[in-house]
Amino acid sequence: MEIVDNDKIKSIMYDVSKKNILPFFRNLKSNQINYKNNKDIVTSIDIEVENYLNKTLSQLIKKSNFIGEELYFKNPSILDNYNKSEYCWTVDPIDGTSNFVNGKKKFAIMIALTFKKNIIQSWIYKPLTEDLMYATNKKGTYINGHKVFKIKNKKIVNSTGSISFKYWNKKDQNTIYILKNNFKKINSYGSIGCEYFDIVLGKRDFTILSKLSPWDHIPGVLLVRESGGADCHFDKKRYKFNKKCKNLIVSNSKTLNLEIIKKIEEINHDYK
Numbered sequence: 001m002e003i004v005d006n007d008k009i010k011s012i013m014y015d016v017s018k019k020n021i022l023p024f025f026r027n028l029k030s031n032q033i034n035y036k037n038n039k040d041i042v043t044s045i046d047i048e049v050e051n052y053l054n055k056t057l058s059q060l061i062k063k064s065n066f067i068g069e070e071l072y073f074k075n076p077s078i079l080d081n082y083n084k085s086e087y088c089w090t091v092d093p094i095d096g097t098s099n100f101v102n103g104k105k106k107f108a109i110m111i112a113l114t115f116k117k118n119i120i121q122s123w124i125y126k127p128l129t130e131d132l133m134y135a136t137n138k139k140g141t142y143i144n145g146h147k148v149f150k151i152k153n154k155k156i157v158n159s160t161g162s163i164s165f166k167y168w169n170k171k172d173q174n175t176i177y178i179l180k181n182n183f184k185k186i187n188s189y190g191s192i193g194c195e196y197f198d199i200v201l202g203k204r205d206f207t208i209l210s211k212l213s214p215w216d217h218i219p220g221v222l223l224v225r226e227s228g229g230a231d232c233h234f235d236k237k238r239y240k241f242n243k244k245c246k247n248l249i250v251s252n253s254k255t256l257n258l259e260i261i262k263k264i265e266e267i268n269h270d271y272k
Helices: 006-024 044-057 069-074 076-083 097-101 170-182 192-200 214-226 254-270
Strands: 033-036 040-043 065-068 087-095 108-115 118-126 131-136 140-143 160-163 206-209 230-233 248-251
Touching: 006 044, 006 108, 006 118, 006 131, 040 044, 040 097, 044 065, 044 069, 044 087, 044 108, 065 069, 065 076, 065 214, 069 076, 069 087, 087 097, 087 192, 087 214, 108 192, 108 214, 118 192, 118 214, 131 192, 131 214, 140 214, 160 170, 160 192, 170 254, 192 206, 192 214, 192 248, 206 254, 214 230, 214 248, 230 254, 248 254
Parallel strands: 065 087, 160 206
Antiparallel strands: 033 040, 087 108, 108 118, 118 131, 131 140, 206 248, 230 248
């Protein structure tokens, strides 16, 4: 199994941030901002960064495949790369594009390396602070070279996190709106990468999601797993990035995940 040197990835993320991202933070021109699907914002910076990462990462492992958010928009069939017997890079060039466009500080670059159904390595980098969090399967999670130790468990009533309120079917949407009242606080950063970052650091406790674009979740899920947290679908099975699936919980512990699922089951039972 090939393991990529974290310093190489750090250098790549640092360089692309300095050259292609930070010069345009709070300095974007109107012609650099567009929309895909007539609703999702995308900038020319997203595309440039993704193209750079595609070219650069492919040089680190020969015959590796690449999946990026912007490339997927043009060619959805690239998701088939996850089921090939080859390494695959997954990239979100700017996670939190809306924040970036609006001059808000919560945005990040996310990269992951997978092989078939296994997440091998992942990285989340914050260009503004130059903080890098990375993980290797079965070797732990690190931030700026220092290992992150097990996240503290919290009960649902004391937990802070985010819940996606989009893309649920009608039944699940009603359940989620009731569920949100069981937590201490619900708020979203507008950057799931930054949320995963803070779950690992113990600043947040969970996220509950419906639509699961792989570039949004593969990197963060490994970071959380390797720092002592847990992930599962509503059927209690772990996240399957190589299959089309929905409804995911990622939190500081398996205990909190199961407590959330139990609450969901109670709500569904009460409102049959």
